[in-house]
Amino acid sequence: MHPFTKYHPESVAALGEEALIGRIRRWLGPVSPRAPFGIGDDCAVLPGARGRQLLTVDPVVYGRHFDDSIPARAVGTKLLKRNLSDLAAMGGRPSAAVIALSLDPRTSLRWVEGFYCGLAAVARRHGVPVVGGDITQAEGVIVAGLTLLGAAAGPRVLTRTGARIGDLIYVTGRLGGSLRSGHHWKFTPRLAEGAWLADRPEVRAMMDVSDGLAKDLPALAPAGTVPVLDRALPRRAGCDLRAALTDGEDYELVFTAAGGAAAIALERAWRKKFPRVRLTRIGRFARALPPGAPNLADYHGYEHLR
Amino acid sequence: MHPFTKYHPESVAALGEEALIGRIRRWLGPVSPRAPFGIGDDCAVLPGARGRQLLTVDPVVYGRHFDDSIPARAVGTKLLKRNLSDLAAMGGRPSAAVIALSLDPRTSLRWVEGFYCGLAAVARRHGVPVVGGDITQAEGVIVAGLTLLGAAAGPRVLTRTGARIGDLIYVTGRLGGSLRSGHHWKFTPRLAEGAWLADRPEVRAMMDVSDGLAKDLPALAPAGTVPVLDRALPRRAGCDLRAALTDGEDYELVFTAAGGAAAIALERAWRKKFPRVRLTRIGRFARALPPGAPNLADYHGYEHLR
Structure with a gap:
């Protein structure tokens, strides 16, 4: 209008x-x-x-x-x-x-x-x-x-710091194409999910994806590490990797969690608690980027004022 | 600049x-x-x-x-x-x-x-x-x-409601000419004075004067009363009554207090506590406007969006 x-x-x-x-x-x-x-x-x-x-x-x-x-x-x-x-x-x-x-x-x-x-x-x-x-x-x-x-909502506030090397990286929902699909105003803020995640001790750092994962995710990386996206990203229909990484306005949660048995328990508990909200493990933090993994610095997320 | x-x-x-x-x-x-x-x-x-x-x-x-x-x-x-x-x-x-x-x-x-x-x-x-x-x-x-x-700052929050018929009306500082004099950015917010006034039980209602006294003061008037300005307003140099009532951006406090002995005590305590800040009794709330008193409705205070 x-x-x-x-x-x-x-x-x-x-x-x-x-x-x-x-x-x-x-x-x-x-x-x-x-x-x-x-x-x-x-x-x-x-x-x-x-x-x-x-x-x-x-x-x-x-x-x-x-x-x-x-x-x-x-x-x-x-x-x-x-x-x-x-x-x-x-x-x-x-x-x-x-x-x-x-x-x-x-x-x-x-x-x-x-x-x-x-x-x-x-x-x-x-x-x-x-x-x-x-x-x-x-x-x-x-x-x-x-x-x-x-x-x-509970005893813990989950900040952007706290991730450790080897932590797994998760994202809720799907990424990319927010403007085209109307997701940028139709989305549901992940309040219940965020409160639940803050209550799980194996979850260590969290933020929302608003300027594109490529720009946002480095804020969660522990010093001396890089995010390695070694799994497929959950993309909205019609979105390629670049769109999923850079479109912005996803309003999904990205968080890091301890690996191993804790991760399996987390994923199982999530499916029970939020059966209709997709949770995807997309990568981990490592000391160096393995060959073939996308380098987020090559993808320019949305930056204001430019 | x-x-x-x-x-x-x-x-x-x-x-x-x-x-x-x-x-x-x-x-x-x-x-x-x-x-x-x-x-x-x-x-x-x-x-x-x-x-x-x-x-x-x-x-x-x-x-x-x-x-x-x-x-x-x-x-x-x-x-x-x-x-x-x-x-x-x-x-x-x-x-x-x-x-x-x-x-x-x-x-x-x-x-x-x-x-x-x-x-x-x-x-x-x-x-x-x-x-x-x-x-x-x-x-x-x-x-x-x-x-x-x-x-x-203390046990009491002072709101715009609470004034009673017969209450005296006070204002801090001087009114009018805020833009011309640079007062609109040079003023000192009356934090110490506001906290002190909220602690005095004889003070009943307060607000700050930002859109001009003519527009703002009616918000303090108890139902069925009008503010009667029967004393001289403390005006900034070069300001007439209209300027003092309508210029806006005064950022002074206007408040109401019980009359009689309480008012005398209040004025005395103020002079001791804030010897360099002018406090002026400017009027009272009454059931009707006596002849000759300015009718605030005749003065148009600043209204946004017009």
Whole structure:
């Protein structure tokens, strides 16, 4: 859906900020708590947190993360799900979200309604209260930044460090072709899987694949090692190796785990717990790249600002 | 400072995202904790929080909150201070910040360096770790959104509700002329004052003045009352009543307190605690507007998106 309108009465400018905020609270519905626990005061008041907390921020930008080809609802769902995927990557669960929206004054109310209704549907499904935000005018753009506060779902937070030489590398789902297939907004963030993995001691490091495996995976490699992809990658239909490594926006989990009996137990337990989510062992960390294995440095993952 | 450059080697695009993030960590210096407690993992890991927490988000947008007339450093300081002012308005203190930056690829590195160095200086002064963020390309704009997590400085969080009929209305500092005087980026967020006020039981409701007193103050009025401004407003030099009521970006605290002996004690204690910060009683809440008192509805405060 094209987000701008030439017909002033249908634009956010015609409504003005205060009335728009009223509508947003209605569109958000039950995920918008009353002030001061939600929209309407200088800050949102949140309860204390016993264990460790997690904080992440990710935006969607018109022309970059979405365009006219996807519904406004999908933009809202994508924004929240991208951030949920970051939480999932550490074994977290969401506590609260705030949204900073910069809108061209010609943005149509219908587009904004779709955006918030889509976002609210995901927020309801995952129990994320949307507790605040800000709306500002910015000519010619739509930038929506969502900050997500969360907490460790269990006793352990799984970070990008901790992998050891010889660890096996696993990935959930399939890689590549995210834009073409609509996966970039249709995906389901791997929250249950991430929390479960953080509870397994044989799992040692984890992240989500958002900029393409070739760019992301080196962040998990222990010092002095390289990732060796010695098994077939789970690719989306129509994707070659390059697409699977570099397309980006996969929003899958990649993690490392101890090998041997622990790995067999992990794979068996996964199949029982998540029978419908594919888990693939794709490689291991080694001191040097064996001949014939793909060198990730030859595949350029997505880099912003270039 | 003009933020864009025509000379590609001086632009953020020439550097690319990864190298830019490395520089940002250097510019932030000691306020950038190591991953996973800071920049570098999918989320930042934060400690638990015993008491109630506060969450707020506010952006700065090129052409709206800043232009070429102010230094890049001032943009960074303004961004963090705006959010600190929101925390101050509830009697909070900061815990952590994340920044979502949307940049035109022609943005000059010098501008971005100034922005982060200015922000880091304020973060150091107030002990705010900058724990994460995101950088995205967006043509033709600079939008920087900062989300601030905080906690109640004392046992009480002061909200916008709680004022009673007959309450006196106070404001800190002076109002009006913020843009002209540079106050909009030179101001000091009233954190110490806000925390102190939240600890005084005679203080009943508080907010910060950011969109102009005429627009903001009605949010504190108890149902069935109007704010009666029956005393002179503390105005910045060269400002008339309209400017003081509507200019916006004052970043002062406005609060209500019980009258009588409590008010006298409050004013005396304030002068002792904050001898250099002006506190002015500007009015009270009443059932009806007496003849001659300014009607705030006649003054149009700043409204976004119009």
